[in-house]
Amino acid sequence: MVVSSGTIDSLLKEKEQYPPSAAFRKAAVLRSDSFRVDAAKDPEAFWARMAKELAWMAPWSKVLEWDPPFAKWFVGGKLNMSANCLDRHLAGPRRNKAAIIWEGEPGERRVLTYHDLWREVNLFANVLKGLGVKRGDRVTIYMPMIPELPVALLACARIGAVHSVIFGGFSARAIRDRAEDAESRLIVTADGGYRRGAVLPLKKIVDEAIADLDVVRHVVVFKRAGVEVSMREGRDHWWHELMAKADADCEPEAMDATDPLFILYTSGTTGKPKGIQHSTGGYLVGVATTTKYVFDLKDEDLFWCTADIGWVTGHSYIVYGPLANGASVFMYEGAPDWPEPDRFWRMIEEYDITILYTAPTAIRAFMRWGDEYPRRHDLSSLRLLGTVGEPINPEAWRWYRKTIGGGRCPIVDTWWQTETGMILITPLPGVTTTKPGSATRPFPGIDAEVVDEKGLPVPMNKGGYLVIRKPWPSMLQTLYKDPERYKQVYWSQVPGKYFTGDGARMDEDQFFWLMGRIDDVINVAGHRIGTMEVESALVSYRKVAEAAVVGKPHPVKGQSLVAYVVLKKGEGRSDELKKELQKHVREAIGAIAVPDDVYITEKLPKTRSGKIMRRVIRSLVSGQEIGDTTTLEDPGAVDEVRKWLAEVEAHPE
Numbered sequence: 001m002v003v004s005s006g007t008i009d010s011l012l013k014e015k016e017q018y019p020p021s022a023a024f025r026k027a028a029v030l031r032s033d034s035f036r037v038d039a040a041k042d043p044e045a046f047w048a049r050m051a052k053e054l055a056w057m058a059p060w061s062k063v064l065e066w067d068p069p070f071a072k073w074f075v076g077g078k079l080n081m082s083a084n085c086l087d088r089h090l091a092g093p094r095r096n097k098a099a100i101i102w103e104g105e106p107g108e109r110r111v112l113t114y115h116d117l118w119r120e121v122n123l124f125a126n127v128l129k130g131l132g133v134k135r136g137d138r139v140t141i142y143m144p145m146i147p148e149l150p151v152a153l154l155a156c157a158r159i160g161a162v163h164s165v166i167f168g169g170f171s172a173r174a175i176r177d178r179a180e181d182a183e184s185r186l187i188v189t190a191d192g193g194y195r196r197g198a199v200l201p202l203k204k205i206v207d208e209a210i211a212d213l214d215v216v217r218h219v220v221v222f223k224r225a226g227v228e229v230s231m232r233e234g235r236d237h238w239w240h241e242l243m244a245k246a247d248a249d250c251e252p253e254a255m256d257a258t259d260p261l262f263i264l265y266t267s268g269t270t271g272k273p274k275g276i277q278h279s280t281g282g283y284l285v286g287v288a289t290t291t292k293y294v295f296d297l298k299d300e301d302l303f304w305c306t307a308d309i310g311w312v313t314g315h316s317y318i319v320y321g322p323l324a325n326g327a328s329v330f331m332y333e334g335a336p337d338w339p340e341p342d343r344f345w346r347m348i349e350e351y352d353i354t355i356l357y358t359a360p361t362a363i364r365a366f367m368r369w370g371d372e373y374p375r376r377h378d379l380s381s382l383r384l385l386g387t388v389g390e391p392i393n394p395e396a397w398r399w400y401r402k403t404i405g406g407g408r409c410p411i412v413d414t415w416w417q418t419e420t421g422m423i424l425i426t427p428l429p430g431v432t433t434t435k436p437g438s439a440t441r442p443f444p445g446i447d448a449e450v451v452d453e454k455g456l457p458v459p460m461n462k463g464g465y466l467v468i469r470k471p472w473p474s475m476l477q478t479l480y481k482d483p484e485r486y487k488q489v490y491w492s493q494v495p496g497k498y499f500t501g502d503g504a505r506m507d508e509d510q511f512f513w514l515m516g517r518i519d520d521v522i523n524v525a526g527h528r529i530g531t532m533e534v535e536s537a538l539v540s541y542r543k544v545a546e547a548a549v550v551g552k553p554h555p556v557k558g559q560s561l562v563a564y565v566v567l568k569k570g571e572g573r574s575d576e577l578k579k580e581l582q583k584h585v586r587e588a589i590g591a592i593a594v595p596d597d598v599y600i601t602e603k604l605p606k607t608r609s610g611k612i613m614r615r616v617i618r619s620l621v622s623g624q625e626i627g628d629t630t631t632l633e634d635p636g637a638v639d640e641v642r643k644w645l646a647e648v649e650a651h652p653e
C-alpha cells in the first residue's frame with residue numbers, strides 16, 4: 001500500500017474552538033486533564049484501577065501479557081459479563097431502576113428494570129442451556145431492535161456462549177456464510193421487525209439462509225410482529241413457549257478474562273468478512289470505562305445510542321458499557337423518519353433523554369429534512385451529544401450543536417472501530433476544548449500516532465496512517481479461526497504497531513483529524529463495506545466477468561458505491577441489467593451494499609501486472625488529487641483511466 005501526501009493531506013483547517021461551558025464542567029465526572037496525565041505515566045496501572053471498579057470472581061495475576069501481536073488482559077482473572085451488567089446492581093438502589101426504556105416503531109412502550117432484565121436473562125440463559133448450548137459454543141443472533149436482543153446477548157454471556165450478532169439488514173446468504181463460519185448450532189431470531197411501517201420478515205430470511213446448513217440445529221423465534229411464519233418441527237421453537245417452561249435461576253459462569261465474549265463480522269479488504277473476536281475481561285473494562293468518562297454518565301441520565309445492536313456501536317454503547325455502569329438506556333426499534341421526520345425529537349422530548357449518540361450520516365439527513373422538525377419539540381433535556389462512524393464535516397457539527405444541542409451541549413466526536421471495541425480518540429466533555437471536525441485526543445491510556453509508510457512519525461499537520469502503539473484492554477483478540485490474517489491485516493503494514501486502516505493528521509495542539517479509510521473499505525452511511533465483497537458479489541452473477549467498485553462522495557451517506565462491470569462474452573447490455581445487478585448484490589450481501597451507480601464497460605483499466613487500478617479510479621471519481629506514488633508503477637495510468645472514465649460515463653446504463 002502506498003500513501004502520498006497529495007491524496008491524504010487534509011483540507012480541513014478549522015479554527016473555531018469550543019471549550020466546555022462552566023456549568024457543564026462544574027458538574028462533570030472529569031474536570032481536569034490529570035486523569036490523562038496519570039494514565040499516560042503507567043497505562044497498565046491505570047487500566048488495573050479501572051478494572052477494580054468491576055465485579056471479579058477471582059482476581060487477575062497479571063494486568064497485561066503482551067506477546068506481540070497477541071495481548072492477554074487481566075490474566076488469571078475470572079468474571080461474568082452478565083453478572084457485571086445485572087447482578088451487581090441488584091443489591092443496591094439500582095435494583096428497580098429502568099435498565100431499558102424501549103419504544104417500538106408502531107409506538108408501543110416497555111420498561112425493563114434491572115431486576116426485570118436480570119429475570120429475563122436468567123430464563124433465556126436456561127432456554128439456551130436446555131437446547132444444548134454450552135460454554136464456548138457460538139450462537140447467531142438475527143433480531144430487530146427489541147429488548148429481547150440485549151436479553152439474548154446477556155444470556156449468552158451468562159453461560160459463556162459466544163454470540164455473533166448479524167445486522168437485520170443483511171441477506172440470507174450473508175447469514176448463511178457467517179453462521180457456517182462460526183459453526184453456530186443455534187440461531188435466535190424473531191418473526192419480523194418493523195421498519196418504516198413495514199415488517200421485515202426475519203424468520204423467513206433465516207429459513208432461506210439455513211435451508212442447506214446442517215450445522216444449525218435450533219432456531220428460537222420471538223413473536224414480535226405477529227406475521228405468519230413456518231415452524232419446522234424439532235428445529236424451530238417459540239421464544240415464549242420455552243421461556244414459560246424455563247427455570248428462573250441460572251448461575252453466571254465463571255469465565256476467564258481472556259475467554260471470548262463475542263465475534264462480530266465486519267468487512268475487510270478481501271471478499272470474505274472478518275470475524276472480529278473480543279474478550280470478556282478486557283472488553284468489559286474498556287467499554288465500562290469509556291462509557292462513564294466519554295459520556296459523563298450519571299445515574300439520572302437517560303442515554304440513547306441510536307445505533308443498531310447489529311453493529312459494534314450497539315454492542316459497546318447500548319448493551320455492555322451502559323449496563324455495566326447501571327445506566328438507563330433508551331432503545332428504539334425503527335426508522336428516524338417514521339411516521340414523520342420528527343420521530344427522534346419527539347422521543348427526546350417525551351422521555352427527557354439526556355445524552356444522544358448518533359452518526360454523522362444521520363445528522364446530515366436531519367439537516368436536509370429541515371429545522372422545522374427539531375423545532376417542533378423541546379429538546380432542553382439534552383446535555384451531551386456524541387457522534388461516531390465517520391468523519392463529521394464541520395458544517396454538520398455546527399448544525400448539531402446549535403439546532404439539537406441548543407448551543408449548550410458539548411459534542412464528543414468519538415473515533416473507534418469494530419476491532420478496537422471501545423472509543424479510542426475522543427474529547428472528554430468536561431475537559432477538552434473541541435474543534436468542529438476533530439475527534440481531538442486519545443482516551444487516557446491510549447497511545448496513538450500518525451506515521452508514514454515506513455512507520456516514522458510524520459510532521460505536524462501532515463497526513464499519514466493512524467496507528468496505535470500500545471495494546472489496550474478491549475482490542476480484538478484475533479480474527480476468528482484466522483490468526484494469520486489477524487497478523488497480516490493489522491500488524492504487518494507498520495511493524496509493531498496496530499494499523500487502523502484510517503488516514504489522519506495531527507495538528508499543533510496534538511489533536512487528531514480523521515480523514516477516512518485508506519484501504520479498500522468504504523464507509524457508506526457509517527457502515528463499513530468492503531469493495532472486494534461487493535465485487536465478488538457482482539462477479540458471482542452469471543452475466544458478469546469482472547467488476548471494480550469504488551466510493552465517491554455523497555452529500556448524506558458520506559460515500560456511495562459506484563460499480564464498473566465487464567460482461568461475459570455474448571451478454572448484451574439492457575435497461576434491466578443495472579436493476580438485476582443491484583438486486584443481485586442485495587441478495588448476496590444486503591441493501592446496505594447496493595451500488596448507487598452501475599456502469600457497464602468493455603474493459604477495466606489495469607496495471608501492467610494485471611491489477612485493477614482501483615485507487616486511480618477512486619481518486620478520479622472522488623475528484624481528489626492523485627498522489628505521485630500511486631502512479632509510479634505506470635506513468636500513463638492516470639490519463640488512461642481518465643479517458644476510460646469519460647467513455648464509460650458517456651454511456652450510463
Ligand code: WTA
Nearest residue numbers: 388389390391413414415416417418514517
Ligand atoms: C470510521 C464503528 C472519523 C473509521 C465504531 C473507522 C470514524 C471505521 C469515526 C470503523 C470518527 C468511526 N471520525 N471516522 N469519529 N468513527 N470512523 O468498524 O474509518 O463500523 O475505521 O466501527 O469508521 O467502523 P466500524
